[in-house]
Amino acid sequence: MTTENNHPKAATVSFRQCLQGSWADRILLVLLLMGIGFLWLQISQTLAQGAPAAYVYHGDTLLAKYPLPDDERMIHVAAQGEIGVSNIEISKHGIRFETSPCSTHYCTLSGTKKYTGSVIACVPNHIMVVIRGSDEKSDENIKFDAISE
């Protein structure tokens, strides 16, 4: 068994030194972050076309599309998913999952999202709500399901 004395360089490396990384690591990180930033910008520009609307999906089906109200109205959508009904609230404050039949409840814990590009998804129930510009295509085959105001 080799002792530490045979490897003086390895023995002196502190966690702080490890955390700093090499120049190659830093360049890689900067390039990746730049790429991600560019992707983010592209997506934001695509989403920002038209007035913001909430889109409710079940799997590959668009269940409902509703413009975000600019008054105090509350829109409640009961979306039937794979394991039950997800209740979604759409208001001028944004979108939120009121209740969900899933066990993880990441969707209800996500709270209210109001900005264009916001997404709340309940993966176990295959339900997703997105806020995006209403000028975008993909409005075909809308199947409205239990919407109340």
Place this chain on the structure above:
Amino acid sequence: MTKIIEKSSVPPRPSLESLEHKAVWLAFVLLAIGLHVFEAALPSLGPWFKFGLANIMTLLALMYLGARAAFTLAIARVIIGSMFIGTLFTPTFFISLAGALTAATVMVLLYKIFPRISLISLSVLAAVAHMSGQFVTVETWFIQQSALYYLLPPLLALSCISGWINGAIATYIWQKLKTERGL
């Protein structure tokens, strides 16, 4: 005569090196499962984001034991870890498995192509692959909407940061292991 026949039918003993390899792999798997369960018990940092501490053990397995060990470790820790946290064969399990396998594949391929790549770079790229793999799985099997990818950029940015920190931890442990075991 009978005794001789009995002795010859006994399979040869595994070498000490092979036993040590298995013992180290098992230790890494147990640590990875522990980290997997520990992370599941922590308050969530966000709906789609986890720190990925268990990937440190995959990185170390790759460096210490090789590509096959890293792959089997990734699979074993997701399956056994999911049993402990009660998510086996749920959507969470399949998403987790897809992420772990994608990350392990990227780690192994990059390490084969660039043997001098640092653990931090490996970890950052694996974390990005992990997140992307999870999104592709969700989009393919659960919510077939490209709108799902709107969530991806901020989560990829967070993955880069968590990957960097995990890579630094792995580097530190690897340096210690090299010193202690004279590798």
